[in-house]
Amino acid sequence: MLDLLRVNKFFGENDDFEVLKDVSISAENGEFVCILGPSGCGKTILLYLIAGFLKPTEGKILMENASISEPNCNRMMIFQNYVLFPWKTVYKNILFALDKSTLTNSEKDALIVRYLDMMGLIAFRDWYPYKLSGGMQQRVALARALVANPKLLLMDEPFAALDLQHRKFLRKNLETIWQKTKKTIIFVTHSPNEAISLADKIYLLSARPAVIKKTYQIDLPRPRDSLNPDFIKLNIEIEKDLSEEFEKAIKNPLMEESLLHILNLTKKGEIL
Amino acid sequence: MLKMKSIRLIRPIALGSIPFLIILIFWYIFYYFNQNVGWLFPSPIETFSSFLQLIVDGTLPDLILKSLLNLIPPFILAMICAVVFGTIMGINRTIYKIFHPILSAIYPIPSLAWLPFIILFLGFTREAIWFVIFISSFVRIIYNVISGVQNINIEYVLAAKNLGFNKLKIVLGVILPCAFPQIITGLKLGFGSAWRSLIGAEMLVVMLGGLGKFIWMSQWYFDFDKVIVGIIVISLISIFIEEIIFKRLEKNTLVKWGFIREEYKI
Ligand SMILES: Nc1ncnc2c1ncn2[C@@H]1O[C@H](COP(=O)(O)OP(=O)(O)OP(=O)(O)O)[C@@H](O)[C@H]1O
Numbered sequence: 001m002l003d004l005l006r007v008n009k010f011f012g013e014n015d016d017f018e019v020l021k022d023v024s025i026s027a028e029n030g031e032f033v034c035i036l037g038p039s040g041c042g043k044t045i046l047l048y049l050i051a052g053f054l055k056p057t058e059g060k061i062l063m064e065n066a067s068i069s070e071p072n073c074n075r076m077m078i079f080q081n082y083v084l085f086p087w088k089t090v091y092k093n094i095l096f097a098l099d100k101s102t103l104t105n106s107e108k109d110a111l112i113v114r115y116l117d118m119m120g121l122i123a124f125r126d127w128y129p130y131k132l133s134g135g136m137q138q139r140v141a142l143a144r145a146l147v148a149n150p151k152l153l154l155m156d157e158p159f160a161a162l163d164l165q166h167r168k169f170l171r172k173n174l175e176t177i178w179q180k181t182k183k184t185i186i187f188v189t190h191s192p193n194e195a196i197s198l199a200d201k202i203y204l205l206s207a208r209p210a211v212i213k214k215t216y217q218i219d220l221p222r223p224r225d226s227l228n229p230d231f232i233k234l235n236i237e238i239e240k241d242l243s244e245e246f247e248k249a250i251k252n253p254l255m256e257e258s259l260l261h262i263l264n265l266t267k268k269g270e271i272l
Numbered sequence: 273m274l275k276m277k278s279i280r281l282i283r284p285i286a287l288g289s290i291p292f293l294i295i296l297i298f299w300y301i302f303y304y305f306n307q308n309v310g311w312l313f314p315s316p317i318e319t320f321s322s323f324l325q326l327i328v329d330g331t332l333p334d335l336i337l338k339s340l341l342n343l344i345p346p347f348i349l350a351m352i353c354a355v356v357f358g359t360i361m362g363i364n365r366t367i368y369k370i371f372h373p374i375l376s377a378i379y380p381i382p383s384l385a386w387l388p389f390i391i392l393f394l395g396f397t398r399e400a401i402w403f404v405i406f407i408s409s410f411v412r413i414i415y416n417v418i419s420g421v422q423n424i425n426i427e428y429v430l431a432a433k434n435l436g437f438n439k440l441k442i443v444l445g446v447i448l449p450c451a452f453p454q455i456i457t458g459l460k461l462g463f464g465s466a467w468r469s470l471i472g473a474e475m476l477v478v479m480l481g482g483l484g485k486f487i488w489m490s491q492w493y494f495d496f497d498k499v500i501v502g503i504i505v506i507s508l509i510s511i512f513i514e515e516i517i518f519k520r521l522e523k524n525t526l527v528k529w530g531f532i533r534e535e536y537k538i
Pocket residue numbers: 011012017019037038039040041042043044045046080208
């Protein structure tokens with residue numbers, strides 16, 4: 001369904017800032033793929049490439065064996081920072097996603113109300129986004145993407161801003177939607193636990209420049225139980241791999257020294 | 273409850289009146305110490321009564337109407353042209369590169385400097401005034417539209433492209449609302465500069481004159497009370513339009529969308 005073939009993405013005037021290097025990823029039809037990686041390694045950029053917002057410096061991105069050129073509502077991006085349109089109410093933001101749909105107006109309305117209900121947002125349908133909390137905005141963004149009914153969902157840390165209960169609730173909903181609709185999902189997260197709960201396959205990216213460090217095939221039965229010993233074993237393994245990459249990304253062995261220095265300065269009243 | 277509300281309404285008006293009161297007091301003091309020198313400088317009271325009289329005898333309404341007729345058509349045309357063309361320039365880098373230098377060249381020219389030149393072609397006509405006002409508001413609006421469009425958060429455009437919008441819908445439905453705060457600023461600045469050019473142009477093309485001609489002629493007849501009335505009327509109309517049109521526009525857009533957050537202090 002989706003194939004990234006040795007994709008490179010470099011920034012800078014001379015392409016000298018390497019972000020993604022030789023990244024090959026594939027997703028089967030209906031597969032749930034998670035991308036794990038330390039902050040700043042290029043996960044968002046990777047999704048932007050798949051969405052068609054950016055072109056790879058080298059390499060190919062194929063969806064259903066056709067090269068990706070422009071953004072398209074078959075591949076729907078859910079942004080890390082929601083990107084709701086401030087001048088549209090919650091309801092109208094979601095309606096925006098049905099712009100091209102052939103449904104009648106009352107069918108559209110019924111569909112939107114369903115999604116609002118599912119996301120627990122029905123009371124806020126006529127609110128403008130700025131009045132909503134971050135988590136609520138994320139749920140609107142989620143509803144907006146789902147209502148467009150894409151084949152491929154690109155989700156950039158979608159549950160990071162939510163509390164644990166919401167996160168669990170929406171995870172379960174997403175899993176159900178995915179199982180029922182057979183959508184393909186590329187899901188970026190920084191939580192190994194979340195990745196193991198959801199994914200068929202996990203790609204672990206290294207620190208920038210990101211290469212695929214490891215691929216895990218997750219065959220645990222669904223619904224997954226995070227107290228299952230296999231789950232826990234996997235979690236420990238992935239967390240260890242991720243920590244290694246995190247330390248590389250931070251690259252500051254003198255962290256402690258800096259901290260002491262800061263505390264010293266603070267005591268002297270040199271900084272507040 | 274009702275009392276609270278009326279206080280909230282009156283407070284800004286009361287606060288805003290303070291500088292005017294101070295000016296009024298200084299005006300009166302100045303008048304008081306100069307009244308025996310044989311000056312023609314009018315007192316606030318004389319000015320006010322001449323203001324009332326000019327309203328009653330129909331002079332002021334007629335002048336205002338004439339000035340608005342000189343002002344509104346070219347301003348509206350400038351607004352439309354600047355928004356359309358500024359949006360195109362903000363989006364397309366090639367068009368920006370072609371036209372930006374000439375805009376920069378026109379920008380510092382005081383709009384009245386066009387008048388002698390344009391009178392050559394159009395004579396002392398209303399079209400000549402219209403041209404000056406058009407130029408003066410157009411450049412101010414378009415500068416703001418361009419930078420408003422160039423500074424939008426690109427993620428909104430990406431999201432819209434993702435939803436499958438065509439170019440026109442992205443421009444009308446996403447880019448313009450995003451750029452709206454700066455477009456409104458442009459309209460305000462453009463309107464202010466249109467007024468200033470209007471008064472200047474009316475002083476020079478007197479046969480079509482409204483308030484500008486009135487101020488100019490009153491000065492020749494040493495009717496300084498009328499000069500002051502003319503100035504005050506210009507201010508009043510501007511305040512009126514600011515409060516009625518622009519404030520309401522902001523309330524229905526920027527405040528409603530959360531671009532202006534009145535619940536927080538800076
Ligand atoms: N336009 C750009 N020019 C240069 N560098 C860029 C540009 N956009 C992104 N980058 C760099 O690419 C790298 C990856 O950015 P990206 O946003 O994909 O990180 P991320 O993995 O999503 O991080 P996070 O988990 O914090 O969201 C960063 O080092 C960033 O500085």
